[in-house]
Amino acid sequence: MPATTTAPAGVPGLIARHAEQHPHTLAVSDGSTVLTYRQLCSAAAGLAAEMAARGVGPGSAVGLLAARSTRLVVAQLAIWWAGGHGVPLDPAYPRPRTAAMIEDAGVLLTLGDKALLAGAGLPQERTLVLDDTALPGEAATGAPHPSIDTPEAIALVLYTSGSTGRPKGVEVPHRAITALVTAPDAVALGPGDRMLYHSPATFDASTFEVWAPLASGAAVMVSPADRPTPEELARDVERFGVTTTFLTTALFHQLAVRQSRLFGVLRTLVVGGEALSAEHARTVLRAFPWLDLLNAYGPTEATTFTTLHRLREADCEGPPPIGRPFGGASAAVLDERQAPVAPGARGELWIGGTRLALGYLGQPELTADRFREIPGHGRMYRSGDLVTARPDGTLDFHGRADHQVKVRGFRIEPDEIEHALRLHPEIAEACVVVRRAGQDDAELTAFVVPTEGHRPAGAALRAHLADRLPAHLVPTAWTVLTALPLTDVGKVDRRALAALDPQAPGERPQVPAVALTPLQEAVAEAWARALGRPVERADADFLAEGGHSLMAMWVVDDLREDLGVELSLADFFSHPTVAGQAALVERSLLALHGEAGA
Known part of the structure; x- marks a missing residue:
């Protein structure tokens, strides 16, 4: 599919154009602060100038450590206007992981909330506090056009779980984001539409939530809660008049079961992250027949969404398809020799086109392994996902070719967790699997072999991981084994482990039962x-x-x-x-x- 033609300056240029043509149109609000397009551009230009004075320029990595808010959207745009690229940091991550990401990305300056910057222990000379008082009022003037004339320049570095025990920094270029958010064959957005921004800035869905509306002249409505509850999401959709939003598949399933009133307000809903339940999709389509429900698929390495499928009830007779490539993406279903398979035959999905990442920051060997030149297709990314293609090119998803997993929308490399577990002095071997994979109650489970003479407690192992890894990488179930089961060829039998019932390692102290109030x-x-x-x-x-x-x-x-x-x-x-x-x-x-x- 050909790439979408866009303005030379990409998304920042499109936003500046909207500011010139429709200066008083709503651009972004978090409920307490409201910015028009003119005000957004003015605030971003002012912050970009301040960053430039601190040494930020083309190629500079700038960290973002702030709660979701209007000022966070301003900061993301300002980084681009200063010529730098953003490195989102999650306030919930353990301090050592945040420090490792900052070092790995070569962050020159970190923008953020005062308390979060202090909590991360960053030196003051390498931080810049974002302040709402710096946001402009109605009298603010417009901003000059930004100068981003290199579509291949890095826009974002997004970290994902790494199989080597080290998170991978995915280098997402400007041209990839521009192709995603201006695709005419994707989600229709325009003036009057409002998109809910509720994902963490470190989650690639936020790329779509922020830049798709702003590139289209629509508005970004920021959910101010750190981790919105279902009730808070429904309230945000209602009070902001949201027309379009994205939900992870697991969250969609739970909202569908409860027939959330959120569905009654939306016009368009994009769902993605894991295999979609036909039953839940059918329930929502029948109850809310006006809703445009899209099933989305895509890895961070291909910029958020690679394929889309608009669901109809007929799609819910079996597992819903993940659709066809859009917005400059392409797809090929190949066998182990990278040769095409026949329609209907199972193969590995390779992704090409204009939305591929540049590679993994500082990991050339891994980049060369996952991004390859495929004859007849050009540069492609090896997704590791198994699919089949229907005669019209629509893709059906069939799981993974390796043991990478997804739990509640998070991509997880078990090797990273296992590596961290082996650092514990009482652990000799470890294996992490998902029990009930693909179900709403999927459980990340750790099986450990202790060193001689030890039997570690589950609480100690959880604390050990919580000091090193994000919460979604910490298993919720544990068991101790004398040895890990092996297959006939000597590999750990992950399938056998996933079938076991885990027991928490260590005996729980026997405390006399006390009646609950x-x-x-x-x-x-x-x-x-x-x-x-x-x-x-x-x-x-x-x-x-x-x-x-x-x-x-x-x-x-x-x-x-x-x-x-x-x-x-x-x-x-x-x-x-x-x-x-x-x-x-x-x-x-x-x-x-x-x-x-x-």
Whole structure:
């Protein structure tokens, strides 16, 4: 498919053009701060000048460590206008991982919120605090056209899980983002449309959420919650008048089960990250027949989405297809010798076209292995995904060719987790698999072989990983083995491990049972519904019981419905026990209804 023709200056140039032609049109809002296109460009130009004075120029890597907000959108645009490229950093990541990413990317300057920059321990001379007071008022003037005349220049470095134990920095060029967000055969956006920006800046979906609307003259509506609950997402969609949004597949499934009112407001919904359930898709299409529901597929190395398929009820008779390439992307289904397979035959998906990444930052051997010249197709990326092609070119997904996994939308290389586990002095061998892969209750599970004379506790291993890895890379289930099972050729038998029932390593101390208070019982019941088993102890820890962020969203939602209290996910995870959350509920109820007898 031919690449889309765009303005020489790419997305920043398109935004500047909208500012000239429609200066007072809404560009971005987070509910408390509202910017028109003129104000967005003025604020970005001012911040770009400040960065230039700090040495940022073409080729400079600039870190972003800030909560989602209007100022974060301004900062992302300003980095490009200064000639640099962005390196998004997640405030929830452990400090050592953030430091490693900054060093690996060669970050010259990090923009962010004052508290987050201080918490990361970054030297003051290499940081720049983003301040809402610097955002312009209505009288602000327009900004000059940015000068980005090198489409091959890096726009973003996005880190993904790495099989070598080291995260991979994917170098995404400007031309790839421009092709994604200006594709005429993709999601239709224009003036009057509003896109919800609720993904973490480190997640490649945010590339679509921010730049697709701004390149089209539409508006970005920023969800201000750090990790929005289902209720907060629905409220944001309603209060902002959102027309279009993206949801990870796992979140879509959960919202579909509960028939979220969010679907009733949207015109277009893009779903992606894992295999889509036909049952859930059919349920939503029947209940909300006006909704344009798109199933999306694509790795970070091909800039967010490679293929799209507009779903109809007829697509839900079996596993929904992932669709056809769009926006300058191309696809080939090849065998192990990189030769084409016949339509309907299973092969590995190779991706080509204008939206390929430049490669992996500082890893030329890995880049050469994954990005190759294929005769008749040009430069292509080896996805590792197995697909079949229908006669019209529509693709059906059939899993992985290797043991990379996806859990709740996150791409995970088990090798990275295993490498970190082996650093623990009591671990000799480790293997990480996913139990119930492809299901909503998929569970990242670690099997460990201890060093002689040791039997590590699950809590200690979780803490060990939490100090080194993001939360989505920390297993929620554990077991200790005397040896890992092997296949006939001497490789670890991951399939056999995935079929085992894990048991938490180490014996739980036998503490006399204590009756739960009424509020503790209410919390425990909400946990039990999410976990699928009874919770009987006040000191039970949500993560230790196998909980994860998606389950937490439903516990929070249930507590709101059952007790009328609003807990944020941040509060939920900072008080991870039944007793701790019951205390939060009690304080919330007292704040709502006053002290008893008052």
